[in-house]
Amino acid sequence: MDLAKTVVRRILFYVVIGFGTAFFALPVLWLLSAPFDDTPTYAVRPPREFTLDNFTEIFENRYAVGSLVNSVILSFGTMVLVVASAALAAYALSRARVPGRDALIYMLLLLSSVVTGTAAMVPIFLLIFQLGLIDSHFGVVLVLSGGLLPAAIFLLKDFIDTIPRSYEESARVFGASPLQILRHVVVPVARPGLATIAVWTIVQVWGSFLTPFILLRDPDKQPAAVLVRTFYTEGGSPNLGLIAAFSFLYSIPVVLMYLLAWSRYGFRFHGGIKS
């Protein structure tokens, strides 16, 4: 009886593990093999003839390289804006007595998880439309920053709270101004926190689809996230070699950044921060 139970349990275990592995591995295997296949198909299989030609197609495509540049512009633009304004705000909120500070931060966090995605699509589009910022990278950067800032401030304030104030006090004794203190005392100490926020922002923007999709109509302005869709929805049969190689190239930075963050800080859960 007990033996039968153990056997059944073992079998169940292997079924779960086997099914789970196959389910999660199969789609990713395509991304690993199709870019190097000289005649890629939809099906997952090892490359029939190994080639790098698919990657040269990226450079021949009218929009591919430009879209990666656009992704870089959007990610870094948003990163700079978010890190700079979140650092200033988090420092002030951490060091000065602002009435109702915690309530304010929670309200903003709540708002950023409520006014998002589906719910924000219409007002965001209309706002940017009225401002005349459709087809402008700046408009996308502003919208994405607004959405990411509450979480960034929340995380950074937590981080700055742990930095002892004595450094700043001694700097002040020597007559440093608050901005100087921030630049020469706080920023160097807070660098790991700032780096985390920077990487997190880049990853979020790099993958975001909806905001650039509705705000950028000009294909010359669209980032890689939007171009991937264009590749497989525009008329005719899709060029699988190009899609595979481009998707592969476009995915690498995100995976690398996760690995970097993972090896440095371990995998941590910032409850609900992924949007």
Added chain:
Amino acid sequence: MVGLGRSRAVGFIAPALILIGFFLVFPGIWTLYIGATNFRLTGVAALRPDFVGLDNFRAALSDDMFYRSLWLTLLFVFGSAVIGQNGLGFTLAWALRDTKKWLKRTLESLVLLAWILPSSVVAFLWVAMLDRDGGTINELLGTTPGVAWIVEYPLLSIIIFNIWRGTAFSMMLYSAALSSVPPSHLETARLAGASGSQTLRDVVLPHIRRYALTNTLLITLWTFNDFTPFLITATNPGSEIIAIYIYDKALVGGEMGYSGAISLLVLLINLLLALVYLRVGRRGSR
């Protein structure tokens, strides 16, 4: 205050607050107004929208398309998040709780990879998997001629897709929750001769109930607001969940007022979910 006067503190906070105010708070509040007008992208109503009160809401409530998309959203959220991600996430966490390290690491990395890859790439991977002629799913099932999953079973397609995409969060959360169950309790249960399912029900579940609740609320909120299914089934009516319905009405049809009214509804549901989440979270930390 450490060398930071009130005026300077305000100056430091101002850039962030202005950005948040303009691009987060204002759109949220503005939805109230948009939903009460006949705002359109083109024509006269584009220049001078009229206030129409509750007309948009009345229109939505008598529109079959609206009800259908609500129903599809319910099925999508329930099937892919509440049942799918929750169930698979817990099953994986439970199966992996004390296996060999390399196995746990490998499977966890695979599941996490599905979570970190950019959504448009992930969407195409599933477009390929589910393709009628050469897709891997049809090859595995040996269906000839192949089934056009995305066209014939759009809702099922996006449910499977979203389970694949989002299980990582639930798995990691349950894995953390399970490691918080004291081993002595499990040992006591074993000595008392409790079966696996009894242990699960009487020892493990009470410990992780709160995690399960917060997890379900979060993934419900995310799935409810997720636009990624659009990348797979576009505006196929069989899977036109509320996110796609709003997009279709607003950005394709130009009916800003009408879709603003529906956005307001989505906003209120989001707010409700988020408030319940905060309540549950706060009660637990006391």
